[in-house]
Amino acid sequence: MKPLSLFSLIIIFNSFLSCQTNQPPTFTENREVDALFKEWNFEQSPGCALAVIKDGEIIYKKGYGTADLEHDVPITPATVFYIGSVSKQFVTMSILLLVEEGKINLDDAVQTYLPDFPTYEKEVTIRNLIHHTSGIRDYLTLWSLAGNNYLDHIDETAVYRMITRQKELNFLPGEQYLYSNSCYFMLSMIIEKASGKSLKEYAQNNIFKPLGMQNSHFHDDYFHIIRDRAFSYFYDENRFNNLIMRFDLVGSGGLYTSVEDLYLWDQNFYQNELGNSTQKLIENMHQEGILNNGESAGYAFALVNGEYRGLKTVSHGGALAGYRAQLMRFPDQNFSVVILSNLASFRPTYMAQNVAEVFLEDDMEPKEEDSSSENQDDEEAESYHPGSLEEYQGKFYSDELDVNYLLSIIDGKLSASAGNNNTWALEPRENDKFSAWFTLNFERDASGSISGFSVDAGRVQNLKFVKLKE
Known part of the structure; x- marks a missing residue:
């Protein structure tokens, strides 16, 4: 009899762990969830880690596919992924903790902490940064327009200098909502100014350690070795390819973590253990920004209050290189889905919704018919031909x-x-x-x-x- 490979043994153990919960899913739910991920559940493919959370417990967790194609290391619920913009909610939690400590006021001008930041027609506040209503141009877009690759190592000083060279904003602060990674890059700088500690240190001491998130850190040093890391990939020309990055700026992203650690973070929204341990901190995290005209900006403290098939959701996604992430909570059902992937073409939000349907279908409204492709004009738009180039x-x-x-x-x-x-x-x-x-x-x-x-x-x-x- 041929001995089982290490990959196969870990997959079997991983499947065993997926059922070791207080409220295991039914056999049918188990099979339905696994069927959703069958496309990636083999040794030669990148994939994802999944955690399904209900009533305070992980009721299903599993890894699908491979974390490291070069060494045949399978993905497990303990695998560590880069989570892109899902990191931002840890930045806003850090800001709110500093507000509790009396070290930050959300209505302070940016120059209170970054005195060399330019003065524009209307002042930019910390609150503007949090809710993406600042008008500050996005540094990743600027970096790309300058002909650079932001997956490579970027000097923090060079980025800040580029942001401060901008003579104008996209719009007056508070007039619009427009997502800008510059806002959260600068928030990380403000956290360091206000606390005297880097974002990595502050989050470690005030979030990760208190919650027991032992496999989470803000990655501000690309030389840092990350145990159990999933490497990122993209699919092209009928094969998977490495998508290597040396990006180590934090604030706009930068967090490496696992679905098991994000379960601990998710549960803190129901019973806060951070700072003064009051639920007011959590309520503040859900408050959406208000535009100058009194309307909602539609973006809270790096959380998006939404709805899916009639059920309230609180979520945020993330992406960089080949990493894709989604943390989607259905608070009224005390239910969450965490999906972290190492494949660029993976659609974590869509997959999180599909997983939620397996468990919450009876609570959901009927699906709406997709009419996006109906009544489309099949004729191509008329091309424009300039006279001379x-x-x-x-x-x-x-x-x-x-x-x-x-x-x-x-x-x-x-x-x-x-x-x-x-x-x-x-x-x-x-x-x-x-x-x-x-x-x-x-x-x-x-x-x-x-x-x-x-x-x-x-x-x-x-x-x-x-x-x-x-």
């Missing part, structure tokens, strides 16, 4: 990015190059407007000649470039 060529400079763009014609198309790293083909959209993953809006002087352009890239708006003289 030559006039758009040249070298352009942004002092806010401190980078040159070289615009030239390559294979009959206008292209933009930033440094030696990136060249983007630009598609004409309308008069004086071209786009790649961002949009260039060309500007002309009084004589009608191209004088520059502005860039719109979602979380970065109206970024100015001027044309340099030859």
Whole structure:
């Protein structure tokens, strides 16, 4: 008889653990959940770790697929993943704990803690940072527009210097909601200024240690060895490929953890053990930001209050490199789903909803018919053809990015190059407007000649470039 491989033995043990709970799922629920993840549940595939929580207990936990394809290490509920923006709720908890300590006021201007931050038409407060109503341009988008790869190591000082070079905001603080990773990067700096400790140290002492989250840390040093880490992958050309990152900035993301540790975090929302141990801290975490017009910003303290099929949800997702994460809570049902994945194409929110349906279907409203593909015009949009591309060529400079763009014609198309790293083909959209993953809006002087352009890239708006003289 052929001996079982280590991978097979761990999978068997993992399946045994999945049933060692006070309220195990029924055999049917067990099979339904496993069927959802069968696509990834084999040795040659990345996958995910899952924890299903009900009434204070993990009722089902399991790993599907492989954490390290090079060494055939399977995923288990103890596997440690990068969780991207799910990290942000630990930042806001740190902020609220510092409010309890009297070291931070949410309505303080950013300059109270970061005195070299620029002054704009209207002051930016900590509350604006928390709720993404600051108007501050997103640093990951800015870094990419400058021709850099943010999966590589990025110097914290260089990022902050880039943020402070921005001459304008996307909008006046409080006027809109627009997600910006710069806000939480700066919150981590403010935590350090107010507490005298790095975010990594503060969270360790005030969140992870009190809750017993032994496999969680903010990763601010890419040399740091992470035990039981899942490596990240993407699928391309009929194979899985490494998606390696040396990113170690914290605040906007940065947390490595496991589904077992996130269970402990999830339960603290029902009975708070942090700070002064009052439930008021938890109530504050759920408070949504308010815009200047009195309407909700739709974003709380890095939590999104939502609804799925008639049931109230509190959730947040995360993604970077090949890591994908979702922590979705159904508070009225005392039920949560935690999914952490190491595959870029994995859809954690969709899968969390599917898992919830297995257990909460009887409480949910009927599914709505998906009409997104109905009444669609099958005809392609009419292409725009500019008269001549030559006039758009040249070298352009942004002092806010401190980078040159070289615009030239390559294979009959206008292209933009930033440094030696990136060249983007630009598609004409309308008069004086071209786009790649961002949009260039060309500007002309009084004589009608191209004088520059502005860039719109979602979380970065109206970024100015001027044309340099030859």
